Amino acid sequence: MRLNNKLKEFAINNFPYTDVLGLSRSVIALGTLLTLLTNTSSVLMQKMDTGEYLNPLINPIAEINKFNFFLLFGIEQFDLMRYLAILLLLMVISGYFIKVTSIFHWWISISFFLSSSVIDGGDQIASILSFLLIPICLTDERKNHWNYIKPYSKPKNIVGIVAVNLIRLQIAIIYFHAAIGKFDIPEWRNGTAIYYWFNHSFFGMPEYLANPMNYILSNKWIVSILTYSVLIAEVILFLCLTASKKMRKYIFPFAVLFHFLIIIYHGIFSFFFSIVGGLIIYLLHINSSLNLKKWFQKKLNIYIQ
Numbered sequence: 001m002r003l004n005n006k007l008k009e010f011a012i013n014n015f016p017y018t019d020v021l022g023l024s025r026s027v028i029a030l031g032t033l034l035t036l037l038t039n040t041s042s043v044l045m046q047k048m049d050t051g052e053y054l055n056p057l058i059n060p061i062a063e064i065n066k067f068n069f070f071l072l073f074g075i076e077q078f079d080l081m082r083y084l085a086i087l088l089l090l091m092v093i094s095g096y097f098i099k100v101t102s103i104f105h106w107w108i109s110i111s112f113f114l115s116s117s118v119i120d121g122g123d124q125i126a127s128i129l130s131f132l133l134i135p136i137c138l139t140d141e142r143k144n145h146w147n148y149i150k151p152y153s154k155p156k157n158i159v160g161i162v163a164v165n166l167i168r169l170q171i172a173i174i175y176f177h178a179a180i181g182k183f184d185i186p187e188w189r190n191g192t193a194i195y196y197w198f199n200h201s202f203f204g205m206p207e208y209l210a211n212p213m214n215y216i217l218s219n220k221w222i223v224s225i226l227t228y229s230v231l232i233a234e235v236i237l238f239l240c241l242t243a244s245k246k247m248r249k250y251i252f253p254f255a256v257l258f259h260f261l262i263i264i265y266h267g268i269f270s271f272f273f274s275i276v277g278g279l280i281i282y283l284l285h286i287n288s289s290l291n292l293k294k295w296f297q298k299k300l301n302i303y304i305q
Helices: 002-013 019-038 075-094 098-115 121-132 134-138 157-180 193-198 207-217 220-242 245-266 269-283 292-304
Strands: none
Touching (some): 019 075, 075 098, 121 134, 193 220, 220 245, 220 269
């Protein structure tokens, strides 16, 4: 009886079906949505001078892409499937039909990762996280992922709780690999890596930032502090796996700012949305509702009045 009560208490205290889950799903889907909206098919499916597609998995179409969402009716119908994917991702963001849209969200994410020519690490993260979100969504009884329901204790809660912790572990591994992988690189060890990354031919900062930033980076102390700050930030974010709920909550806005600066200086948009979507579950307590639906309704009423 005592064990049963403890299990019920655990299921309620770690109840995963809140708008924190909804916010995470929506942010991850938004990243893929913006990529599909802001790029033409010729960019998403780039060809080389020879006329062959840049992505080797579709040139010719590999076995792994046999059931690719975007290639389902042939590569000639990519635009049609892109528009359909946009509609489905909008449905994911809306929060309705959680169970069905969770499957489509993953299918679109993994299909884009395996077929597009403009992918980055963010698209890979989106495909992984959308897959790990499926068990939570399939056991979610809400009509909309923005809704609040009183926490309850049911055996299927364990499925959602396990999936949440797998997502948290995945995010921790990402930061662990990001930090540890840099230790073998001389420029990260000697504190000069930031200068080279900011001036990288492809991932470097935009021209309007180049002159003032390079003037700042000419100071060896500043460039060293910035370089080592990145390593420290990634180590701290990895250690958040075992941090208290209160500590994680305080770190969350700094983590978002850290990745927003990556957009400003390196222009990697899809990575920002995917990793922030993961950070929402990783750092925020999923059992605590953010009351986002009430907040939006209040703002909407003020706007209408």
